[in-house]
Amino acid sequence: MSIIYVLIPIAMIFVAIAVAVFFWAVKSEQFDDLDRQGSSILFEEDESQNSNGKNDKPHD
Template sequence: MSIIYVLIPIAILFVLIGLAIFFWAVRSRQFDDLDKEGFSILFDEQNTPKRNSDNDKTPL
């Protein structure tokens, strides 16, 4: 029964730390544009120039 007196404060501490991190992330605008990074990985190849396979075989 005495372990409850240790575990409850630890659990409350973890909840408070989690809430503090969540509110910090909201205040620092981490959740403003959730779709940008997801789409950037899909369309990343359009921004880079395409390499021609003939140019890859140039002699040194």
Template sequence: MASLYLLIPIAIIFVCLAVALFIWAVKTDQFDDLDRQGHSILFDDSDEAKPASVEHKDKKL
């Protein structure tokens, strides 16, 4: 029972920290562009960076 007197305030502090971090993330626009990271996994940007001569060699193979 004595441990509850220690664990409950620690849990309250952790909840307050989590809420404060969430509010900070919202205020600093961390959640504005959620789709960009998902699209970066699906689409390869290196195809756009290839020179034209390399693209022609790939098509012949």
């Protein structure tokens, strides 16, 4: 039963750290654009495209 006197303050410290990290992430604008990072993987441009947007390979 005496272990609870140790575990409760430790749990409160962990919660305080988690809240502090969350507010730091919100303050540093980590959550402003959630869709850009997810769609950047799906719509990555092909590296073989030149400056006018056409592929160097001919189409059949």
